[in-house]
Amino acid sequence: MSLIIDQPSLTSIPKRIGWGGVTFLFWTVWIYLWMPFITLAAWMFGYYQAYSQFRWEQEVEELKRLVILYTTIVAWLGGSLLLWARVEYMRFRNVHRRAWPVPATTEDLARYAELPAAEVNAWQHARCVIARHDEHGKLVGADVRE
Template sequence: MEKPGPRTTARPLIIERPDLQSPPQRVLSAGLTALLWAVWAYLWLPVIALLGWLFGASRFYEEMVVASGDVALLELLGWYALVIGLLAGSLVCWASYNFIRFRGKERRSIRRATTIEEIAARAGFKPDVVRRWQQAQMLSVRHDASGAIESVEIVASTHARTATADGSAGILAGR
């Protein structure tokens, strides 16, 4: 039996991190997924046909096969394609118009940098404490039920130290 103790953290499986997959892996994964869903649907076809027969799908057969309803369906799908094409074309025209209109003009402005004093005032802490937090490599922040910061720990490589508003180590007490 293994001894209890800390273990190294395992790297996450690629299935849990799709952003780690290369584009060919993503295409292969999507293709295999679509293929296997199609096989799964194909395996259910006899049951679907039986249920359709039980619930009167013979009407579908009469309309589509006997009365050549597929011609009307294809005509309707053609109209759908035309409408979709017109909508897509209008969006492309609008995007092109805006591209030409705003080419070379940058209307967006850079936001003003937030000062440490503003951050500290918003969080309810002293600026020197917030400055130490910004210099730390890792923090552990605990929030109360309303989302306000309860405590902040500066996490070191071997131990954690809690920074308080008065600069001492321990539970965050003063604000």
């Protein structure tokens, strides 16, 4: 018996379509990120159709203007991020917003699962535990294997 759930047919059709769309989107982004390398490889093999996507044919003055424009945009965006980080640092520098959670005791876990505490304690000290659930996902028991 395999303990890994590997039956995509059990998921709903909208969920499968949704995850298929997400997968397609990220494969598209991945291919887009590789486009400069793909273009370089195409040039090496003599395919020059993608040559026009780069700005090699422009005059030097136009290139200088674009470099200044792009540098200005990057500086403004970077500066705004640094300013935002500074403001957030000033707002929260002495505020401790996070606290360690209270550890759950064996009795808390047993009460949550509605099972005997001795049984839950045995599971915690076992090396291999296979959980059993009902059709609603509620824990109904476990098998301890050594």
